[in-house]
Amino acid sequence: MPDLLGYPRSDGRKGIRNVTVVVYMVECAHVVATAIASPYADDEVHVIGFGGCYPSPYAHHMLEQLCTHPNVGAALLISLGCEGFNRERLASTIAASGRPVNVLVIQEAGGTRATVAAGRDWLASTRASLAAAERVPMAISELVVGTICGGSDGTSGITANPAVGRVFDRLVAAGGTAIFEETGELVGCEGHMSARAVTPELGRQIESRVGKAADYYSKMGHGSFAPGNAEGGLSTIEEKSLGAYAKSGSGPIHGVITPAQVPPTPGLYLLDVVPEGDPRWGFPNINDNAEIAELIACGSHIILFTTGRGSVVGSAISPVVKVCANPQTYARMSEDMDVNAGRMLTGDGTLDEVADELFDVTLATAAGQPTASEGLGHREFVLTYKSSEPAGPSCLPTLSLSVR
């Protein structure tokens, strides 16, 4: 088992990467931000941001949590100048966390070329100072791991997803934190899931939040279900849910959180990604990366991404470990995958063996080993308009109930 070393942060959390984020405050600043970061394509400089010109409390909260995420060491904010995003408030939050931060306003800096030059100068000096950052010992209990499935098929629920479930059981038993998600992809599992809640009230919350998700997606006229899911053998949302649910393992569920809400104690958490009330901003998450961004904003150091059809995405900020459920997909796309869970179907391994391999890969990733998607340069990031309210006390364990 590798010894973990983490970058210490002022809030007590530790990072397994030391990323500098270049953040566009509106789409109009996106190309400039990308140009600033372009010399660092193979380095830990990632572009994130928000495209909208109108203010969004959700996007602001997301970017606050992302810019002060333990895997982030510094932030450069790129503003056009006239957009609604409160750049100064975001900058002061980042500065208060002790991280180097700078704001460049394109309209004041003199346009594209001048802003790119100023941004690259700041990046060069900041990267040099981050290179000297000392790492400190980090325990498994300090790790937060999120999971998502993307491009699921009929194999996902019998290979990769249960393997993640075993890893979650081990991680939580070791005192760590595990987050599974997408209430809209747990439709049909609410009864079983609520029985795993640590309190009856939390169980009721889980049932009502999955009910809310089913209602929300029904009003949208489309479940969280893509055509590829059906081509891969999944017939209904509840069948997809049943497979997705296996990622949560078998242990007690300690709490429910909402996007950009960091779990207060270690344990197993359900991330409820569906907004309250009637649909207002569209689908809860427009694609897998919108969901990954939310898992990361909840503090996930690593994302375990299971796929049957074959996804290639990674993410800005936190490494994505790709667990391939389908042996035929693995044969076609092995370069994009970290773990071949589909070998269970070809007689080349058991669920326990795949789970052991995935646990080892997760720790090696935490110790600094690049994942397949990191190596291939995947740095996807998606953030759109949405509303989100933090889950209240009935959803969260109190410190006295914390898992040991």
Next chain:
Amino acid sequence: MLIAAALLRAGETVTGPDGPLTVIQEVELGHKVAAGAIATGQKVIRFGMPIGSATQDIVAGEWVHTHNLKSDYIRTFDHRGGEDDA
């Protein structure tokens, strides 16, 4: 419900919970085969949990998918933008 761990050919015999089962049509990896008969309107069970209801009578060994199974929650879309004509 049985899940194909590899491509199954029509007429192939597999081991079901109640003994040998003849697969009626070709079934791709990850797709489902009925382990027993299911009547129209009856719940379809996978790993002990209902995954929807049968929209027509299904016999043992038959491929089960969107043509004979529908969600009890939210309808399923495919690349043609709608539910299969069942």
